[in-house]
Amino acid sequence: MTVPSHILASIAGNAALISFAVYMVFVFVLAGLANREQSGKSFLNEYFLGSRNLGMWAFAFTYAATSASGGSFMGFPSLIYTHGWVMALWIAGYIVVPLVAIGLIAKRLNQVARKSGSITVPEVLRKRLGSEVVGTVATMLLVFFQFFFLLAQFKAGAKIMTTLLGDVSVYQSAVILVGDLTNPIPWVGSAEPDYLLCLIVFAISVVAYTAWGGFRAVVWTDMMQGVIMGLGVIILLGLALNQVGGIGNATQELARQLPPRTGSATLMLKAEPTKVVTLVKGTWMELSEKKGRQQFVRLKDSAKFSVGQRMAENVPVILVRTSVENETEISSIRSQIDDELGVGVSILNVSGYQYGDDKSGVYISAPGPKSNSGLGFLPIMLAVSFFCFWPFAGAAQPSYMARQMAFKDIPTLRHSIIFVAVYFSMIYFPLIIIFTCGRVLLPGWEIDADRIMPEMATFLTTNAGVPWLAGLLVAAPFAAVMSSVDSFLLLVSGSVVRDVYQRRNPDASEAKMKKVTYWTTIGVGALAMVAMLNPPQFLQDLIVFGSGGLGASFLMPVVLALYWPRLTPQATVAGMLSGGGAMATFYLIGYVVNDKFSGYELWSLHPFIWSVAVSAVVMVGMGRCSQPPKKELIEKYFGKSGETS
Numbered sequence: 001m002t003v004p005s006h007i008l009a010s011i012a013g014n015a016a017l018i019s020f021a022v023y024m025v026f027v028f029v030l031a032g033l034a035n036r037e038q039s040g041k042s043f044l045n046e047y048f049l050g051s052r053n054l055g056m057w058a059f060a061f062t063y064a065a066t067s068a069s070g071g072s073f074m075g076f077p078s079l080i081y082t083h084g085w086v087m088a089l090w091i092a093g094y095i096v097v098p099l100v101a102i103g104l105i106a107k108r109l110n111q112v113a114r115k116s117g118s119i120t121v122p123e124v125l126r127k128r129l130g131s132e133v134v135g136t137v138a139t140m141l142l143v144f145f146q147f148f149f150l151l152a153q154f155k156a157g158a159k160i161m162t163t164l165l166g167d168v169s170v171y172q173s174a175v176i177l178v179g180d181l182t183n184p185i186p187w188v189g190s191a192e193p194d195y196l197l198c199l200i201v202f203a204i205s206v207v208a209y210t211a212w213g214g215f216r217a218v219v220w221t222d223m224m225q226g227v228i229m230g231l232g233v234i235i236l237l238g239l240a241l242n243q244v245g246g247i248g249n250a251t252q253e254l255a256r257q258l259p260p261r262t263g264s265a266t267l268m269l270k271a272e273p274t275k276v277v278t279l280v281k282g283t284w285m286e287l288s289e290k291k292g293r294q295q296f297v298r299l300k301d302s303a304k305f306s307v308g309q310r311m312a313e314n315v316p317v318i319l320v321r322t323s324v325e326n327e328t329e330i331s332s333i334r335s336q337i338d339d340e341l342g343v344g345v346s347i348l349n350v351s352g353y354q355y356g357d358d359k360s361g362v363y364i365s366a367p368g369p370k371s372n373s374g375l376g377f378l379p380i381m382l383a384v385s386f387f388c389f390w391p392f393a394g395a396a397q398p399s400y401m402a403r404q405m406a407f408k409d410i411p412t413l414r415h416s417i418i419f420v421a422v423y424f425s426m427i428y429f430p431l432i433i434i435f436t437c438g439r440v441l442l443p444g445w446e447i448d449a450d451r452i453m454p455e456m457a458t459f460l461t462t463n464a465g466v467p468w469l470a471g472l473l474v475a476a477p478f479a480a481v482m483s484s485v486d487s488f489l490l491l492v493s494g495s496v497v498r499d500v501y502q503r504r505n506p507d508a509s510e511a512k513m514k515k516v517t518y519w520t521t522i523g524v525g526a527l528a529m530v531a532m533l534n535p536p537q538f539l540q541d542l543i544v545f546g547s548g549g550l551g552a553s554f555l556m557p558v559v560l561a562l563y564w565p566r567l568t569p570q571a572t573v574a575g576m577l578s579g580g581g582a583m584a585t586f587y588l589i590g591y592v593v594n595d596k597f598s599g600y601e602l603w604s605l606h607p608f609i610w611s612v613a614v615s616a617v618v619m620v621g622m623g624r625c626s627q628p629p630k631k632e633l634i635e636k637y638f639g640k641s642g643e644t645s
Contacts, residue, residue: 027205063400064420084368089387092387101400102416116637123135128637129561239460244441253329258321269343272309274307356369441459557575564623
């Protein structure tokens, strides 16, 4: 007996809801236990660094889970889906992040942080250079660029939840209510009601347990989330390969695919409606065959017909063209078409990709399709850029540095490097396979590519007849997002509390510091939620900007502060401002030139490369020209010989 698809979807939705509820119960239990651990310990040292006592498993899992963020489980999948196999070149660079990041600075950073008693990265730089200005500038840059990273995670969490709860009746009723209440409110009313509701629930959940439990809660939940992520990816890989007919069949299907065309359409109802008719985002319509390819139109936004209105104009759509050999792709689309919809396309105005339009095989070969450049997605110099970008920008992320300041001894560090490298390989290579298969199994998700991960999880489990498993699989990207959000919240709030508030209020009591810390964490979370009401299309754009900005601001200053005794405060400030400023300038130029949020790629090199180069030249030049640092600072951190230990 065949179970109707809508019933399966409902089962999957309810199972996902139960899984989410159980998951959040565990999260808050761990937060409560972590809160109890704070008793009798130095509040700030425990709250932000777990008393610097992380063992191998705790350090390795929290480092890996923090690195595997919404970018990993939402951003990467969306780009793999939209660009195909070429993304393997990009992601390969990300896999070596832990080797470079931990190997380059972890040991020395931990030593300096312990010797100086520092809790945050700005504090490390401030005490190492003996300059309040260095600490202030570092705090400002950290908060600015890290906030973009945080924004991306909030969008990812909300997008996952919209898929997680989409078929739950209570949720659907709540969405209608939220839409009615918020529609008159400026800025808020422009957000999609389902996304808005999920954004609010996600923000409240993650902010609450992070503020309550602090760093130790983050570490403990990271360990749980790391296991969930690993299991989720392995199960997804098996289901995807089974349903696509193996990697060989998936590759053959991909080789026949053409990139979609985007634009607008005029829709016409067959008869005048007697009541309001709404065609939801994602609705498919079939067009006539053209040049041996079947054509399908999918709505990128909802279309509404009032009573007596037969025509809807300028509706955003994508045009998907499939060859007759693409049986899997065609059957997937036709299974979603409502033959009784009574609507057709009267006018279609679409344009193709600048690279890849009408070209078969672009999804399985470099440089990959691109809508706004004739060079394709990954020209050779940009590919080189990303092999440099991920390892070195990753090494300079303050969220990773905070973990490196918290491990307890050198053996912990050595064992963790190996574990994290293996873990990354087990996560990211399967993701490439899973979401290239997704192009075949779930065509047309260019309408909202950032949702492809949870949509894929729900689709695969429903087709396999195990819809109850959707909750676990969707929990994998959700866990990745939460493990990053909590870390970034602590990082930003820690910088504000430690490097701003406590510097101005050195005599503040521990009770006062607790209160300020909790409210700062809540405030940062609330601000991020408001900022993400109307997010950009690709969250990976935010992540690349945020991580690139942090890398350009902190890579050279931190490395030179740890290993170059001659570094001066003036050179450090100049290096941070020139690196971060160059990154922001390249993105400003990119926005003007490309009319969207993207970096300007001079000579096809990513802005991060130029920004780090500027920072390095400025710092070395000023360091050589300015007065030598204080002798006591050199002796404290490098010994009388001026060498690192």
